[in-house]
Amino acid sequence: MTWSSGDEMIDDSCAHCGREGGVEHIVTQCDFFSILFANTFANSTSRTMPTYKLIYFNFSMLGESIRMILSYKGVEFEDYRVPMSAWKSLKKTIPFEKLPILEIDGKRYHQSQAILRFLAKDINLGGDSAHEEYEIDFVAGTIQDFTAAASFLWDSKDPDGKKELLEKLRSEIIPYYFKLWNEIAERNGGYLANGKLSWVDLYFYGIMNTFEPAAKTDCINEYLHLKLGREKVFSTPGIKEWIAKRPKTAY
Numbered sequence: 606m607t608w609s610s611g612d613e614m615i616d617d618s619c620a621h622c623g624r625e626g627g628v629e630h631i632v633t634q635c636d637f638f639s640i641l642f643a644n645t646f647a648n649s650t651s652r653t654m655p656t657y658k659l660i661y662f663n664f665s666m667l668g669e670s671i672r673m674i675l676s677y678k679g680v681e682f683e684d685y686r687v688p689m690s691a692w693k694s695l696k697k698t699i700p701f702e703k704l705p706i707l708e709i710d711g712k713r714y715h716q717s718q719a720i721l722r723f724l725a726k727d728i729n730l731g732g733d734s735a736h737e738e739y740e741i742d743f744v745a746g747t748i749q750d751f752t753a754a755a756s757f758l759w760d761s762k763d764p765d766g767k768k769e770l771l772e773k774l775r776s777e778i779i780p781y782y783f784k785l786w787n788e789i790a791e792r793n794g795g796y797l798a799n800g801k802l803s804w805v806d807l808y809f810y811g812i813m814n815t816f817e818p819a820a821k822t823d824c825i826n827e828y829l830h831l832k833l834g835r836e837k838v839f840s841t842p843g844i845k846e847w848i849a850k851r852p853k854t855a856y
């Protein structure tokens with residue numbers, strides 16, 4: 606409708622849908638604006654609340670540290686555990702053919718250490734300086750070396766060869782690595798770097814959750830500062846709640 610104010614002719618019909626009613630119409634009735642506001646609201650909601658899906662197997666190893674860090678972050682996540690029967694065909698569809706994968710709003714993130722480093726950024730679990738980041742990465746590298754030395758536990762199909770390797774693991778490799786890690790933990794108040802919790806603590810205790818039962822040892826209990834460190838990490842808010850509710854698995 607067009608109406609006059611003094612000499613001026615004023616048109617209050619809506620430029621978007623043609624209906625009349627001026628500002629009041631735009632706020633309460635105009636389809637164009639209600640769709641625009643709905644989309645804006647939906648986008649801002651999804652921006653602040655991303656959806657997380659962890660794709661891994663039904664054991665701890667490299668997936669557990671990601672479950673722990675997401676729990677520490679306080680975010681909901683889908684803990685998708687691929688059945689072994691489905692893995693063979695799924696594997697072929699994945700670049701580099703390995704898990705874990707973390708999906709954030711559908712985008713896929715690969716490689717456990719890279720994922721942890723990425724998730725640690727905004728929650729102070731990644732080190733406050735290049736030096737602190739180095740301390741974390743250095744310990745992560747030693748854990749990776751140890752894991753490679755122990756990989757026959759889950760890879761080897763040869764029971765006799767496995768027996769020999771297990772003896773070497775127990776008499777040489779475990780004492781060597783655990784003594785050094787224990788000294789690091791002693792210098793860092795139980796943690797593995799920088800005297801405070803970081804993603805490498807979660808990486809270590811996640812892997813140990815699988816390693817100890819696989820090697821039939823509870824060696825962490827024999828190293829006081831690692832034992833203390835595990836107690837500290839597992840009683841951290843978020844992680845403690847996750848451990849209490851996580852599915853019970855053998856490894």
Ligand SMILES: N[C@@H](CCC(=O)N[C@@H](CS)C(=O)NCC(=O)O)C(=O)O
Nearest residue numbers: 666667696702703704705716717718
């Ligand atoms: N460097 C990779 C290693 C990943 C990896 O070895 N994943 C194993 C499970 S712990 C896997 O996917 N194994 C199945 C296969 O290789 O078929 C990472 O840290 O994410």
